[in-house]
Amino acid sequence: MKNITLPVREFFIGIDVSKDTMDAALMICDYRRRDDIVNAQFKNNKTGMREFDKWLIANKVARNEQSMLVIENTGRYHYLLWDYCSKHDIRIHIGNGAHIKWSMGLARGKNDRVDSERLCDFCFKNVDVLKPAPKPDPTILKLKVLIATRTRLVRHRSGHKADLASLNCTMDGAFYEMVRKDLQSALDGIAKSIEKVELQIKKLIKSSDEISKNYELLLSVPGIGPVTAAYLISCTFNFKTLPTGKQLACYAGVAPFKKESGSSIKGNAHVHKMGNKELKRLLYLCVRSGVQYNAEYKHYYERKREEGKPELFVINAIKNKILQRVAAVIRNGKAYVDKYALAA
Numbered sequence: 001m002k003n004i005t006l007p008v009r010e011f012f013i014g015i016d017v018s019k020d021t022m023d024a025a026l027m028i029c030d031y032r033r034r035d036d037i038v039n040a041q042f043k044n045n046k047t048g049m050r051e052f053d054k055w056l057i058a059n060k061v062a063r064n065e066q067s068m069l070v071i072e073n074t075g076r077y078h079y080l081l082w083d084y085c086s087k088h089d090i091r092i093h094i095g096n097g098a099h100i101k102w103s104m105g106l107a108r109g110k111n112d113r114v115d116s117e118r119l120c121d122f123c124f125k126n127v128d129v130l131k132p133a134p135k136p137d138p139t140i141l142k143l144k145v146l147i148a149t150r151t152r153l154v155r156h157r158s159g160h161k162a163d164l165a166s167l168n169c170t171m172d173g174a175f176y177e178m179v180r181k182d183l184q185s186a187l188d189g190i191a192k193s194i195e196k197v198e199l200q201i202k203k204l205i206k207s208s209d210e211i212s213k214n215y216e217l218l219l220s221v222p223g224i225g226p227v228t229a230a231y232l233i234s235c236t237f238n239f240k241t242l243p244t245g246k247q248l249a250c251y252a253g254v255a256p257f258k259k260e261s262g263s264s265i266k267g268n269a270h271v272h273k274m275g276n277k278e279l280k281r282l283l284y285l286c287v288r289s290g291v292q293y294n295a296e297y298k299h300y301y302e303r304k305r306e307e308g309k310p311e312l313f314v315i316n317a318i319k320n321k322i323l324q325r326v327a328a329v330i331r332n333g334k335a336y337v338d339k340y341a342l343a344a
Contacts, residue, residue, distance in 0.1 A: 011067040014119025016112045023112040025120035070123040072097040091132040144234045150197045157190045220335035221325045223290035228282045245324035252279045254319045283319045296340035
């Protein structure tokens with residue numbers, strides 16, 4: 001009979017991270033036998049991280065493969081904790097909040113302490129399949145902040161322009177002109193801020209040879225522009241895990257899935273509502289530009305529309321084409337060659 005080797009002691013940590021606080025739950029297991037959960041709360045700042053470090057030391061938490069920490073992706077609020085785990089060799093899984101919530105089944109009640117205990121329990125049950133997050137790249141984190149800043153500025157500008165357009169249709173010309181002049185300085189200021197942020201994004205990309213190389217590869221794909229290329233690098237952490245085209249499509253929410261069950265439920269394939277909505281929006285703009293200026297996309301779009309395919313169906317198919325090519329150029333490390341244009 002073969003001897004089965006089990007880890008002597010393991011440490012499972014779930015942390016509910018918010019803007020101001022971190023609620024932690026620690027479970028210590030000997031030979032996978034569960035022990036009582038230990039709870040604590042810390043400030044989400046440098047002082048809180050020092051207190052968190054003391055708490056781990058007091059509970060004799062190992063700084064190696066025996067420890068696993070799970071949090072939900074909070075945007076930027078978990079950066080301090082992520083950096084701490086990277087420096088102290090603690091494995092950390094940054095999970096999708098919806099995936100973690102649905103995997104827990106039916107749950108009643110909710111508060112930060114309960115959420116941390118549920119994350120701790122999720123960590124214990126799924127530790128064998130959870131993928132630790134890569135070490136945070138300071139350049140990528142700065143790039144994410146700059147891109148988010150640019151997105152907010154663009155939305156503010158679009159909002160002001162939409163308000164002016166509606167005002168022009170409902171109010172008299174003199175009143176509209178007065179409001180337009182008052183808003184023009186704000187619009188000009190936003191435009192200058194966008195230019196400055198875009199310049200900082202380009203400088204940041206050029207500061208890293210690895211990021212700059214992938215950025216140039218992405219720009220070689222028809223339809224991909226500077227904004228989409230930078231966003232793809234930021235949201236995939238410069239393709240550290242080398243995702244496939246289908247994985248990128250799922251992440252962007254443009255991969256179609258069937259819904260079938262037995263003989264009674266047989267629906268057409270549809271995209272899922274879950275996905276990165278900002279990436280999906282950028283891909284839509286890429287397709288619109290590609291259909292107008294790229295001969296291959298234009299021919300494909302017109303051919304499918306003539307076949308009677310719905311417009312959104314065709315646009316989604318082109319989005320998938322773009323992401324497949326994105327994955328290919330990154331995987332091969334070679335710029336995209338437009339064979340359609342060469343054959344023309």
